[in-house]
Amino acid sequence: MKARIEKVSTGGGASFICRRRVDPRFGFYWHFHPEIELTYIVRSRGRRFVGDSIEPYDDGDLVLLGPNLPHTWASDPRRAGRQEALFCQFSESFLGPDFLRAPELAPVRRLLDRAAHGLRFGGRTQKAVARRMEEMQRLQGLGRLAALLEVLDQLARSREQRPLSSREFVPALRPGDAGRIDRVCRILNERFTERVTLAEAAAAAHLSVPAFSRFFRRKTGRTLVAYLNELRTSLACRELIETERSVSDIAFDSGFNNLSNFNRRFLQLKGMSPRDFRRQFQSAAQP
Secondary structure, eight states, rough: OOOEEOOOOOOOSSSSSSEEEEEOOOOOOEEEEEEEEEEEEEOEEEEEEEEEEEEEEEEEEEEEEETTTTEEEEEOOSSOOOOEEHHHHHHHTTTTTGGGGGGGHHHHHHHHHGGGGGGEEEHHHHHHHHHHHHHHHTOOOHHHHHHHHHHHHHHHHHHHEEEESTTOOOOOOOOHHHHHHHHHHHHHHHHTTTTHHHHHHHTTTTSSSHHHHHHHHHHHHHHHHHHHHHHHHHHHHHHHHOOOHHHHHHHTTOOOHHHHHHHHHHHHHHSHHHHHHHHHHHHHHHH
């Protein structure tokens, strides 16, 4: 989860980026940039990391990210095949330093303020914006710019939005820290179903255990154990929804060392037991 700065280049003849990304897999790449980013997942599923938010994502995920907010989408290696996303990136001053000060842009200005912690959109907003972003790929010049402004207007007026990262999360962007966080979080993302000790994580960061504990909490807003529990619970949720496997099998395969600990952590994070969570989705799926 390297808070590495990414250089965004629009190239000649454009004031913002609007592109399609296609890969066999979206790898874990923790980064930030001063540009605002709107990402629509066309086809992929896995875990989305935004600031101190860790959540599962699937086809149709639509997220608006403010400047310098660390983020990544890491696709599930078990879902093979084409992974596809559309994204737009633009600076706050991409149409001039005074553009957002216009009275007509006040709702968009407030939207971008909220996006400082990341926003996820659903419902009709998600469907309408997804269609417009698909169309935007075929547009050029003023038509593409008008489409982006229309999308921002739709997002600004939407009530189908929720924040992602907590307000307490303040990214620290020092290059020296970025390398440490990258090494540690890559290990955790790849090995969270296994036993990862505090000493191993500290060694990856080249810090003593006490110094690492302080460092990790400062950078992620949580302890190492809490971070691992969120990754494991995210995987367990997917299994509870999509399979008929027993709760105990899911608990152990997700990295929990005993069933009572799994039930306790799941209740703490999701507000219900694993069985109630599965039951809720099963009842919602009934015709």
